[in-house]
Amino acid sequence: MDLSVNFIGLSLKNPILISAGPLTGSGEMMRKAVEAGAGAVVTKTIANEIRSNVRPRLVKGEGGLHNIELYSDFTLEEWEGEIAYAKKHGAIVIANILGHTPSEIAYIAQKVERYGADAIELGVSCPHGEGLEGVASEPSALYEFTKAVVKRVKIPVMVKLSSNVANVVKLAKAAEKAGAAAISGIDTVRSIAGVDIETGQALLPTFGGYSGDAIRPIGLAAIASISEATSIPACGIGGITKHEHILEYMMLGASTVQVCTSIILNGHEHIGLLLDGLRGWMTQNGYESFDEIKGKALTSLKSFEEIKEEPYVSQVNEGCSISLCEKCKKACIYEAIEWTDGQVTVNPQRCTGCGLCVSICPQGIFELNWKD
Template structure:
């Protein structure tokens, strides 16, 4: 029977799933509900001492990004908690604990690291928090917080040093994907003494333009989340996992148990999610946990550690790929319906097609594999 428990930066978690910091964690009641729905850990909406941004109600901050009619992502300019800090300290965290999950306080890295450290002390004194996630990663309109701290290795290092000098609880830092070299930032965080890294926050983005009025859909830059960002997050996670040795939490686009497995195979110990919870409700959590456990049983994995990071050693370099023997498309004629799709997507004239059949020109095939990806009948393989 699969054991979903994980040890994450010294914390014993009942499962690797975490509710990521966002709207479904805007107060204690919502965090409690998420805990009861099955999350091993719930992370609060980012608590920020900058009250001027914590306005309520807000004025239109989220736009779905669709391909055809299907939402594949979401752009938000939500900013931080709408709850006053005292409210978190006196009430919301207490309620959050009733859900039975570990409670993580997301705190905003402030321009002065000492102010960030004060916030940590204040929250840890309540005794209601199990660990911290320092948000140095939101794609902010302001130039002095969020990703503007996290994209600079030196300022991130100073933040972590300050926070770690007062923290008695583990501190995780949440990275922005908006960096040119994530490994440099990860090394700075580890040097600063961080206990874990969350990879990563939303991707800085623009929601689009209403072409009838010529006006932007959101009047500023926002954060892109949801299924569309997962390939970006996987690349960042894999790079960091191969470079530093601290526990990692993957965040970005999880909507099904297979996504969780992939992140674990790329080195994550825990996996966070939130946009899918906003779109489908908390019921999705138990579905994912059940799917994960069934997969582990089928594969004979007793614990998450049995398959954590197993994909990393197969990631290679372009130089090595170029040394390997070429492959060519091979069509299984029994499965082929002669639909012409592979012919249409081949720009090398490697796939030939007439009214009666489809075949490969071995001389011209580039071995790129696009026809394999598009074939609706799975009739093509690279051999």
């Protein structure tokens, strides 16, 4: 099964890009990612000013990873060699760049184009470092930044968006209007890793960004909104851990995806597992190209006004074999679930069809059915 895609004019052997972060911090790291199977790499954010990384800067949370990592600690000029090295080893390189004014970011864009980058990603969404002021949240400002870059380079420009904004749709439209070739999203979600309650100290000494499984629903929502609102390609990022997650992003409109945390946590061989999973699923389901599934789930998203009120209630479709679990009973705020002699029953008069028991049951014994 051929997984190749054409994305913003780039011929990629597959739709999995390694996103800006520690896995793409040097030419050697990018080479490793490509050898492990990545379709392309997005460099660690390249800025004019280097800020060396603080120690420690990573904390594993329950559903993901907190980081307070900043930009690349290579200078802009040093990136010439890093990009050349990665390209010499077959990488398609998208340079993620940051600037504080339209003219600064356009200057860096021209430099990385000259260094051989195949495309640019505007990294204007990091929710830490410069605080929320550093997040592109004003459509008019994002338009100016994007326009300045698009005007000065010939390679395609993708704009990376954050979910730490009031209206991601307005930003995506501004980037499209300014000539962006694609929108990617999301960057990490602004976070605090936690507090050591014995010492009263925050676990990391500043605000950071959260990534991994926990942010996937936020990323999916952003990509669905962006896909509905624009006609340029979208690149889905956030919490991709299994091949099914890639398919979810695609069914909500993404043409490609980027992955970071699950590769950090599981090693480069995880890229191969994602690719095998994708290939297997596409073959088993009789699809020949990702175009056949792209956006498939968007039509199932309705406005609240369009949702018909279906009189569903929960029903038990098989006996429960986990004694003393009672997760369903504890979580049923309507007190509709009863346990008698190890048997579970649902009281249809009390059940409001909320659906929580269906998703909470480890055995999958519940099903929502038509009331009558």
